[in-house]
Amino acid sequence: MIRLERRKEPSTFWRVANPFLAVILTMLAGGMMFVALGKDPVTAIRLIFFDPIFSAQFGSYSRPQLLIKSAPLILIAVGLAIGFKANIWNIGAEGQYIMGALFGAGVALAFFPLQGWYIFPLMILAGAFGGFLWAMIPAILKTRFNTNEILVSLLLVYVAERILAAMALGLMRNPDQPGFPGSRDLRRYESAHNAELIAGTGLHWGVVAALVAVIFAYVMMTRHMLGFHVRLAGQAPRAARFAGVAPARLVVICLGIAGALAGLAGMFEVSGPGGQVRIEFAVGYGFTAIIVAFLGRLHPIGIVLAGLLLGLTYIGGELAQMMLGLPSASIQVFQGMLLFFLLALDFQTNYRIRLREEVRR
Amino acid sequence: MILGSINPAVLLAALMVAATPILLAAIGELVVEKSGVLNLGVEGMMIIGAVTGFVIAVNTSSALVGFIGAALGGMVLSLLFALLTQVLMTNHVASGLALTLFGLGLSALIGQGYVGVTPPRTPKLDLGWLSEIPFLGRALFSHDIMVYLTIALVAGVWLFLSHTRAGMILRAVGENHDAAHALGYHVKRVRTLAIMFGGACAGLGGAYLSLIRVPQWTEGMTVGAGWIALALVVFASWRPWRAMAGAYLFGGVVVLQLNLQAAGVRIPVEYLSMSPYLITIMVLAIISSGKARGSLNAPGSLNRPFHASN
Structure with a gap:
């Protein structure tokens, strides 16, 4: 037995x-x-996990893609992991990501065609604020009305997707090309373009932000009182209350950080690799980031590794789709x-x- | 006035159809939560039900066989959840999410050859003279069989939970699993059975979408219906008849919104179509707040894993 x-x-x-x-x-x-x-398993696995990096044929295209795909995953997952540690389940990062992109792009489109050094920093602030604001809805409903944050944050993803569609077809549509849905291409607007910092590497400001977020999260979780409170609230909620941790404040902080980081990820995506506000802009980074957070054991360093791995599967998946006709x-x-x-x-x-x-x- | 063009009898009939898939999923989840398990994978089980039901119905040209297949499909997926949470003692929230993510992917994979195919028709239930009654006949007595089966299911679940011994055991397991275990009830067995029932119901709900309501297969076609079903259970304070009332209320919102779209109200379609989600969130907030005390009715052991210590 x-x-x-x-x-x-x-x-x-x-x-x-x-x-x-x-x-x-x-x-x-x-x-x-x-x-x-009906596909050869060895070829498929090799295409997904090895060829994006090691193949001579695809490597030059897909190696930079690795950073482009992993950065938003890591950025979002780092924020989510803090909440998960405290038993606060924000699973609507996809919505916060969309709102960050819309706020960031909104600033850029409002300034168009003005050029200025201050536009991109403003977009960063707006992106983080957009994601933060969207995350505050479940946070405040949770603290004021005791509403389940899992359901609210998730349902808000569907709302955000519809706002995205409304923006792409309405307010943010490119006035110079009224026949097509979608906004102006931010990559052609120098002051708003999140360009590669070193050409051919895929390294853009979002990657830098992801690294900063990882270091920030690591220090916070291991060295700062707030990190201790987060862990305490997750492992022993009663003890946490005796230690003076205000549960409501923790909910707001955890959801706020995760929302702002997801918003940043959306902003860097729309101003760089994504390029414009389109209906198909969101590809599920917010959901994949949940897997990244768990696979990385909710630890910042683990999340970097997990983010790179799942970023790899995105690229490998595209390769396998192209070469083997595997469904996406x-x-x-x-x-x-x-x-x-x-x-x-x-x-x-x-x-x-x-x-x-x-x-x- | 544009609203004048909306026929109330047709509206009522459409409302019942719109409410049925969510009600099916919600009544299943209600039983699961009554046994103390929170299965967040409803969306995943629904979409697996939608695709298996569709594929089987198309291949056998029988909607009925499709529905049976969908219930089995949802049940198989829910067994995976039962294995994780009841045998391997994993975190319920994470396992439910995994179920949803996996189900969404797998359904797209299974259904890729079936986009654009028309499924066989589900026969309407012939109620004879009942459907001849003016207004009521059109609104209440001219539906497919699943609408009535769903209502019967709600009644059955209510009867089971409040008037049978087995239902009492299930509630005991959900309220206090340690006490139920001490009394000699098999906590894990009861919970596994409840999870399977929930999976079958979610599968049926999904198939109702793909075989009757839409009726087509498209990737990700449940668009949050599973999550709304989860919200509905909270709204219902874990009571079957209130779940039905909530589902019909929700169906009303959906149908009204669709009718406003069709009537050409000068609000963009995107804003109208987000209204069901917003209303769900608002209702959740009202129900969960201190005054309404809805959340106090939650099963005592909900979302607490059980591991017998000896």
């Missing part, structure tokens, strides 16, 4: 090892999925499986498998 026994302390070894194991298991299960789809949805399945395996493996972190006889002795 097999049974689970709770460990006194979560196992550090499995905490670190499980993400890697989960990736390997996902590759195996993904390979089986590709066989079921298969990469989503892949990401979902990754989270499943990680969660499933984590039982080893908290529990020990014991045989009945052993216990009696």
